[in-house]
Amino acid sequence: MKRRTVLRAGAGVLAGGAALTLSHSPLAAAAATAVPAAPAADPTDGWTRTSFTYSWQKPWNLDLSDRHSYSGGVHRMWVYSTDEPFEEGNSTDPRTEMRWKNDYTTGDHMWDADVYLPAGTDGASFVQTLRTRRPSGTPATDIMLNAYNTGGGTVRRYDGTVLKTNAYDTWFNVKIAHEASSGTGTIKVYFDDSLVLTVDDRGPATRYFKNGVYHHGSGRAEARFRNIAYWTR
Secondary structure, eight states: OOTTOOOOOOOOBOOOOOOOOOOOSHHHHHHHHHSOOOOOOOTTTTOEEEOOOEEEEOOTTSOGGGTEEEETTEEEEEEETTSOOSSTTOOSOOEEEEEEOOOBSSEEEEEEEEEEBOTTOOSEEEEEEEEEEOOTTSOSEEEEEEEESSTTSEEEETTSSEEESSOBTSEEEEEEEEEEOSSOOEEEEEETTEEEEEEEOOSSOEEEEEEEEEEOSSSEEEEEEEEEEEEEO
8 A cells, every 4th residue: 555545445334223112101101111121232242252463563763662652551552644664665654553463364353442542643544454465456455444633533434434423532442343255255343332334345365453553644643552352253
């Protein structure tokens, strides 16, 4: 992916629910209030928490401590638009990212973490699924979630579908569940355990998760992560 380039993708399917209509009679109201609503299913039900490993990608000419800190269970990662890429001579945008080393081709895989996006982070990807081995001419990513400096902090799929507003300066949980197959698989995105997006992936590939800041904008970008987990089934 070239510098200052973000792949676009079509709109996804947003989760929704049917409206519930109740009778206004006292008997019907009593019956309705007597039965509690069933709790929403946890997206990790039926999944197994699995260990994972990762390596770091950061500006090639800097120490990791110049762009990352870890304290109290929280990873802080930041980068500047003027920083060097992760490899000398590389043409991609600057980043400070965890590159997960649990590559996969098929099967069900879920990335899970609490995310905090400080105000002002604009144009940075904070989590993505990178297609490292893929058919020629196919996209480099299956999905990317980006932060933009609008609406109190807007999270978009690439630079298109709006998934969340008022995302700045607050913790929220993100889960990306990928049902990968030898053909076209399915990706589901959850915020605070509510489904916000369902889309197809980009077809067969070997891929891996990444999280941090991959900066396509200007100035400084930062993201924080805690309770990072990997699930399979």
